[in-house]
Every structure is written in C-alpha cells, then in structure tokens.
Amino acid sequence: MQRRTKVLTGAGVAVGVLAGVGAVVGPRIYESTVVAEAAPTLDAAAADGGLPDPATLDGTWTVGDGSFAGYRLEEVLGGEDVTVTGRTEQVTGGVTVDGGALTEATVEVDLASIATDQQRRDDYFRGTAIDVATYPTATFVLTEPAELTAGATDARLVGDLTVRDVTRPVTVDAQIASAGDTVQVVGSVPVTFEDFGITPPDLGFVKVEDTGTVEFDLALAPAAG
Template identity: 55%
Template sequence: MRTGTKVAIGVGAAVVAVGVVAGIYGPGLYADWASEAADDEPTLEASMEALSDTEAVEGTWTVGDGSFAGYRVDEVLQGADVTVTGRTEEVTGDVTVADGAITAAGIEVDMASVATDEARRDEYFRDQAMEVGTYPTALFELTAPAELEPGATAVELTGDLTIHGVTQPATVEAEVAGDAAGGGPVQVIGSVPITFADFGVEAPDLGFVSVEDEGSIEFSLQLESER
C-alpha cells in the first residue's frame, strides 16, 4: 500500500465484525478465543534428528508436501492482547547443500493463499495490505553460505526477504533436522522478525483495535532430495 489512508479504509471493513463480537462477549473472552485459534509456532517433528553427517545431505533439495509458511502478529483489542497467525501450504523453492553448508536457497510463498480463522481479515490482508494483485508472492533468497554443524540443529540463514515488492536484508534463526542418511526428508523450520513499515505496510490503528508495528514470518519446510 502507498498511503496510510488507504490502509485505514481497508482495515475498517476487515475488523468491524471483530468489534461486534467483542462488544457482545467482551474483549477479554474474545482475546482468549482468538489466541487459542492461533497456530502453534513451527517445531521439528519428533521423528527428525540432528544431522550427524552433513555430507549425507549434499545436493539440491526441493520444497515438498507438508511445507507451510505464514505470519504471526499481535493485535490489541480494547486493551486485550490477541495473537493472530496466517498460514499457507503454497510454498515452492529449493535448497542446495555443499561442503557442509547451505550454499543456495530460494523460497517463494503464494501470498494470495495465506489464511487465518477470519475471512474478512484475510480479505484485507490480500487486497489492502499485501496488494496481491500487484505483488503475488513473497521471496527469501540466501545471500551467504550457512554452515551446518554435525550433531546440531541450529543454523543462521542470511539473505534478502521480499514482501509487498520491497526487499530487505533478513537473518533467519532456523533449525535443520532429518533422516537424510536413510534417504528420508529434511525439515527446516524458522522465523524472522519484521517491521511492517520496512516493507511499505502501515500497521492499522482504529482505536478499539490496533495491530502491533512488528510481527514475524515463520515457516516449516519439508525438503525432498533431487538425487
């Protein structure tokens, strides 16, 4: 979006139902219900283990079924905190591993398919905030090799994050695990904090409901070997 006025008008239609529900049931009860509806943060599956042999994962890996990406943001409704998450499984891309490091990665997310538990919020997100007709995808591209430590899951990914047509440098605190030695998939999870204004998005504030200026992008990737 290009002006704060446009954001304010768009979000008005998106949150009017929230205000009605909160008025009937009370903001505290609504906040509890809404936060319970939020998805859990991405975690490594129980079957995944730290990579003991990084050579076993060398090659190119493709984003497969079971992957997802989305956002997490806090809203404040008449003083009550509400956590909202939006998710999509429409994620594509690939990751290359060589010499014990992730050397290349490009992950693309279809922004039009990101959804929460509230259709009107999703309509605002697509049409007003993200303007998906003009900027249909978000993209993360690795810009520096990320070393993989045998027996450890933590890895720091440095790259460029493009949202709403704006590209900003980003550091992603991620975890990598899998069963690559046995031919199974590799899972990568992580999140990156963002400030909406950095991507030309102004967090709306209508008095009775407001969105925090910062949020996070989070993901869980199921990678399949191309070997």
C-alpha cells in the first residue's frame, strides 16, 4: 500500500484544445519544467504599414509552408501556474478575397500531429481526449465576409469551429498583413472545453481551467493556376 501511494502521488495530468483545439490528461507525464511557445504574432516585415489596398489581394490564396496551429491552456500543477501549448504545421486550406473583403476561408488541422514538449501528454491527447482515429481533423469555416482595410492589420473573422464532430460558432480576433507575395494571418479564439465534449480534469494536485485558446499563424500564397 505504501508503494502504491508513492506512485499515485507522483502522477501528473494536463489537458489541451486545438485549431485547434485539444485536451490532454495523463499520469506521470510531467518533467521538472514545461516549455510553452510564445503566442503567434505578425512578422515585423509583414506588419510594417499594414495591408496594401485590399483590392490588390483579390483572388484565391492557399495555406502554405510555415503555417501552424494549436492550443494554449492554463493549469495549476502542484500549486504553481503552468502554461501548456501544443502545435502542428500540418495545416491546409485556403481563402478567397473578393472586392477587398475576405469572403471565403476554410482551414483544416491534422490533430494527430499536434505535439507539446511531453510525449505522454501527446499520446493521451491523441487517444483519450480527442480520439484522432475517429476525429482526425479540426476545421474552421468562415461564415461571414470580413472587411479588410488598407493600412490596418486587425480583422474580425466569424465562422464555425468543428472539433470531434461538434460545431460551434466562434469569433476570431485576427491580424492580417502582407510581405511580398505572402499574406500572413495570425489570431486566436477562446474556447470552452465542454462545448466540444471535453471535460477538463480536477484531480487535486492538478487543476485545468475550463477554457483554453486555439491559436494559429497562416502563411498564405497565391493559389497555383
């Protein structure tokens, strides 16, 4: 009994949502530190001066290399606040700009490839939390046109986020800028785990907040053809 008590006392749990979105919980998955990635921001070259005349961006754009999406969550572990991030570069999709407005957008994230700094956490995320064998992707689909403004970077993207076959309306606070032939879109949206059928654990030694954040950084290139 004494040995079992020591094992249980040494267990750790984490939970996450993605893309963006995920939840992670598992025994004995923590090392002495947790490494969290910085929140995505516009590149200095892209942010300088904001967007050009939005009409010059009319056309179809494809999510390209350098894009990523993932989740960010807060938890209390052993009495200390901990930030956990999970990310993947397996992001696909495209957007359409028409008349200087973002009129269509679909982004799909491969949930099985989302990774943190802990393999055991990732294994639990892909299995118990999300069940990527059944629900391999998360998607965002724009449902309202988003007006773009020359010289500005802020944009409000209204759409549907689908995770584990659950679709919820969301509003994304985004920033959009261009550098050369590439358009960069970064943003985040708060999510509540239970809205997507994910219950964050509270096991005493670790407590995960009820909400997290889906975040992304998209590098858009003109569609071929």
